[in-house]
Amino acid sequence: MRKLSAITILVATIMFAACKKQDSANVTERPVVIAYLTPGQPVGVKVYQQKGLADTATYGAAITGLSLSLSNGSQTVALTESGSGNYVYNNTSFLSSGKTYTLKFNYLNEDVTATTNIPAKATSYTASRTTINMPLTTINGPAATDSIAVTFRWSNPDSLYHVIVFKNDDNSPYNLHPQRNSPVNFTIDAKTADHYDVYYRTFSYLGVYRAILYSVDKAYGDILSSNANTTSQRLANPPGNITNGYGIFAGMQADTIKLTLTQY
Known part of the structure; x- marks a missing residue:
């Protein structure tokens, strides 16, 4: 998973910079989710709080104690927390090309969901x-x-x-x-x-x-495009495919x- 670090930091920078200006009272209202699904690799999902614009850290504070599930339409598995805000499922055969995956968890009494398709390898x-x-x-x-x-x-x-x-x-x-x-x-x-x-x-x-x-899904492409075409509207409504949250949940393949x- 090390080779994902460059795009992980890029997307994190875009998403956190895009979050609209908020005061300290509501900065933690919705989670930021970052996950890339690659066939043959374990599942890894990172969940953070939003961070204020004055915060110079790359990420907000990790959100711990969540119950995350991931479904491929016929099987649903539970992720375990391997570290603060880092949720994993280590079976490397669960992710397959061409399948659609849905992530679900509850945070502050809201259901957070995201769906992605793993594209074919180029x-x-x-x-x-x-x-x-x-x-x-x-x-x-x-x-x-x-x-x-x-x-x-x-x-x-x-x-x-x-x-x-x-x-x-x-x-x-x-x-x-x-x-x-x-x-x-x-x-x-x-x-x-x-x-x-x-x-x-x-x-x-x-x-x-x-x-x-x-090879990435459209949601990831939209985030990269937003970085090149930033407007005040996009800053208030950053792109992403997380319902009741921010961030990116993307299937991808690499060569x-x-x-x-x-x-x-």
């Missing part, structure tokens, strides 16, 4: 190259950095939503732009496309990257290609 995921030699003119040569470094392609006949998470595996990756505050790891929203062109200027570090292609970024 097939024929390829990269036009797996070794990328970054141009020496990266900093001062816009013509060089405006060209395409690599093209990713995959089969997507049903126009499913996809994101590509780039995660650098080096302990201390070399920064091509030390004068900038560029993140090492980043996420690209490919929407419903079947390919994506990544330009040289997108990369700020050398080293070995994992380009992880996630990975390794890239080596060099410069010589």
Whole structure:
């Protein structure tokens, strides 16, 4: 589950920033739920309180002592609390591609529910190259950095939503732009496309990257789109698929290609 960390933090940042301004009396009224369902993995659901805009923490306080259930339509299982606000079901055979899952629990006398479908895993995921030699003119040569470094392609006949998470595996990756505050790891929203062109200027570090292609449900795509199109209305009504709550409950599948970024 470690490879989900980049998008988990991204979605958490979007959702908590989107919660409308509230005073301390009602900041805990509705829970924030974050869960990603992936076939072959245990179920993990995190439940937090909302946090005020002045709070600089990534997450609100964990909500403990809840009774969560998860159903696939024919079987319902109970999640157990493995840590504060962290609810799990460890049977790795419960999640399957193509099935619909519904989460339920009660919080402050309200039924909180969420439903997601686990999409099919993308097939024929390829990269036009797996070794990328970054141009020496990266900093001062816009013509060089405006060209395409690599093209990713995959089969997507049903126009499913996809994101590509780039995660650098080096302990201390070399920064091509030390004068900038560029993140090492980043996420690209490919929407419903079947390919994506990544330009040289997108990369700020050398080293070995994992380009992880996630097939995700529409709710997750809507949250990423909201980050790029924030309005005052969205700040008061953040997107998500949690009834009587906030956050994201999303089915997804992943495939990975390794890239080596060099410069010589």
